[in-house]
Amino acid sequence: MEQLTSPDAPVAEVVAIELELAELAADTRTGVVCAYRGALWRPALLGDIAPVHSRVVGITPDVSGFRLRPTGAHGYTLEGSVGFESLRAFTTALRGALLRSPNLQLHCEQLELIDAAAWRAMVETVAAAPGTSVLLKHANETVRAAWLMSGYGDAGVAVQVQS
């Protein structure tokens, strides 16, 4: 990846490249391996970009509990559990996805849960990018219930959660 961008680049820039690659891979049904030389890249950055990949192998431990990645035709999936431990990575991935797809549709068939801190992060991220919106589709009952309980929807936030 150091051939595509500098290891000193902001994480948002790296995520943007990653998502573009992932979209290309999804659209063309091609497998892409993103190789990062461990000595060149900051561990924190590697942790933040891990969730936009379908798999992580190598020497950097993958501690993120979720995946947010394109699945082709401007569709994205959100999988796993989005918790406080991966807030920075989640926010980074969400911002990157909203830049590429301002009316973001997240397919959530494999999403287990989103905690209160992550709902807040989602609401703040969408509010900070006027004109963007997030639609979570096929969310399970727990995700839907937590969203309703949060009450954020009553504040007119451009986030919707559907079964």
Place this chain on the structure above:
Amino acid sequence: MSEASAAAVGLLHMIYPYAGTQQYVTGTLAYIEQARSSGAAVLIAAPAERHDALRARLAADDAVSFLDTTALGRNPGRLVPAWQNWIAQYDDGRVVHGVNDVTFPSRGDADDGDARYAEWLLNLAFAKAPAWSLLCPVDTSMHPAAAIDALTRCHPLVWDGAAQQPVADYLTGPYATEDLPEPPASAERLTYRLGDLPTVRAAVARFAQLNGLPVRRTRELTLAVSEVATNSIRYGGGGGTLLLWTQDNALVCELRDDGVITDPLVGQLRPSPTRLGGRGLWFVNQFCDLVQLRSAPERGTRVRLWIDPPSDPERTAREVAAGLGR
């Protein structure tokens, strides 16, 4: 003595100890009729069989409404937001007079104190709310005298069937909650810090599945534990200890940390939609069947979460849905 009139501001909260259905109906109707004569709206939260007993003696008009108590489920921690929801429906200027005829299923000593505490918290939660009053009937034949006395001290007023009087030894606070009994020695134990949250969630999910909890309830318990563990990490010294065990067929998860929670109403009030944050313990109270929170300087915080056995998953689903206030 005075009639059941609402204060200028806040809640007039009165207990009504009665013996037998006849006394229940007579005393409750007296409260309702006084409210009606003052032009108040009356909300009766009571089991369905009570509805019939009272409805048969009430004139048909729109001053009295009967409420479904499903939203309360089994968790006394939902009492405050339930009444918050119910009285919010009246925005026509009428003073609300409520009847809080709600009995939470008891786990014996495990949670009697928490049901009383929930009653006491009503005084705190509505101290600055628009004026309203709430009558809490309690059948003296169903509880030991000491339990009735303890419950009475959680109410500033007592209804004698015709009028209200102050409770001389009302607990003005701070409320001293009972200590939690120690978990069994066999409880599974896990310490956690920030990077361990996925491990915590995995351990809870495994524990729930091993004990036969359905998928949806497993997710809810996992989310609840994750929220409390996150609080430990953020406010409780960076980490804590999780204990898991079963008790009387219920699944119990306790989280301990070095933090101190000073707000007695934390997680009890529905958050304002425009307020960012402050939803973690709110979720916990909505998803769990009982939440026991103990916190004090020098002793830290213990939060014990209960999920009852999955005897009626449909009922649980209805409770969660009703708890959303939809």
